[in-house]
Amino acid sequence: MARRTRRIIFFSFAILAGLAAGMIFGWEVMPVQYKDTGSDTLRQDYKTDYVLMVAELYEHEVDDAMAMERLAYISPEPPLETVQAAIAYAEKNDYSSSDLQLMLNLAFAMEEFSATGISEGMS
Amino acid sequence: MTTSEDTQKINPRSPQPKKRSAWYLLTGMVLGFALGLMYTWWINPVVYESSDPSSMREDYKDTYRSTIAQVYAVTGNLDRAARRLELLEDESLIYSLGAQAQRALAEGKEELAHDLALLASALQAGSAEPTMIPIATTTATSEAVPTQTLPPLTPVP
Numbered sequence: 001m002a003r004r005t006r007r008i009i010f011f012s013f014a015i016l017a018g019l020a021a022g023m024i025f026g027w028e029v030m031p032v033q034y035k036d037t038g039s040d041t042l043r044q045d046y047k048t049d050y051v052l053m054v055a056e057l058y059e060h061e062v063d064d065a066m067a068m069e070r071l072a073y074i075s076p077e078p079p080l081e082t083v084q085a086a087i088a089y090a091e092k093n094d095y096s097s098s099d100l101q102l103m104l105n106l107a108f109a110m111e112e113f114s115a116t117g118i119s120e121g122m123s
Numbered sequence: 124m125t126t127s128e129d130t131q132k133i134n135p136r137s138p139q140p141k142k143r144s145a146w147y148l149l150t151g152m153v154l155g156f157a158l159g160l161m162y163t164w165w166i167n168p169v170v171y172e173s174s175d176p177s178s179m180r181e182d183y184k185d186t187y188r189s190t191i192a193q194v195y196a197v198t199g200n201l202d203r204a205a206r207r208l209e210l211l212e213d214e215s216l217i218y219s220l221g222a223q224a225q226r227a228l229a230e231g232k233e234e235l236a237h238d239l240a241l242l243a244s245a246l247q248a249g250s251a252e253p254t255m256i257p258i259a260t261t262t263a264t265s266e267a268v269p270t271q272t273l274p275p276l277t278p279v280p
Contacts, residue, residue: 007147014151021152022159031169039183043173049207050187053194060197073186 039074044089050074051086052095055102064113067106080114083107177212184211185223192220192238201245208246217243 026032042050054070061067071079087103163169176187188211195204205216213219224239 011147011151014148015155015158018152018155018157019159019162020155022156022161023163024159025156026160026163027169032164037174037178037180037183039179039187041174042179043175046176046210050190053190053207056194056198057190070190073183 040076042074044085045093047074047082048086048089048093048095051083051103051106052090052099055083055099055106058106058109059102062109064109067109068113071110078114080107080110083110176210179211185226187211188219188223189227189235189239192242193235195242195245196238201242201249204242205246205249208242217246220246 039050051071051074054067057070058067068079071082075082077085083103083106087100087107090100090103176184179187188208191204191207195201208216208220211219220239220243224236224243227233227236227239
């Protein structure tokens with residue numbers, strides 16, 4: 001094999017080895033750190049706890065609009081979907097029945113509120 | 124003619140191929156490493172979809188803290204409120220609540236300020252170490268927001 005060709009092959013392998021090392025370093029050893037994240041990136045268990053807080057407040061305030069505003073804080077999704085996701089997580093992780101009931105009440109209220117909003121919009 | 128030139132003439136070295144160094148391999152590795160970093164840090168960085176409350180921006184933390192205080196005001200569950208506050212990893216839970224209460228009061232949100240102060244007081248009463256609440260003082264400190272005093276606290280039913 002010509003000397004020049006061999007050098008080009010070795011050079012290419014060196015680049016590939018460096019690339020692999022760089023990717024391991026950039027993804028595993030020292031990945032990009034996000035320090036100022038938004039609330040919508042919270043892990044599902046934290047989101048569920050937040051929904052539970054909203055449900056606890058809703059139980060006392062019975063303020064649909066305020067509950068919706070609070071739910072918008074953790075997710076751009078429709079409030080009902082956010083609550084349903086939280087309920088699904090809570091059921092899977094054995095939350096207490098009282099906490100589950102609070103979230104179910106909130107879900108029911110959000111469902112009603114959404115339905116009312118849609119029917120008002122159509123009329 | 125100098126002596127060294129004579130020596131070169133007398134002992135001419137046979138032309139040998141130059142031995143090339145392996146520096147080009149190191150250059151390739153460095154180049155690849157830089158490309159790898161560029162790809163992983165800028166083009167396709169790690170995306171965090173499961174962050175925790177402590178990594179949130181300060182204004183999001185404030186909203187989170189407010190909600191915890193409001194929930195405490197209606198439920199009176201101090202243990203749960205304390206555990207939730209710990210998720211924010213503030214250096215001092217009581218101080219953070221107090222400082223935020225001051226800000227809320229300055230913005231005219233008296234009810235929220237009350238809830239925050241109520242939780243701060245409850246935590247202070249529950250903690251073994253006496254901690255100074257910045258909002259409880261009438262004189263301003265360098266760190267506390269120098270504004271009004273809070274409305275009187277009412278016990279949680």
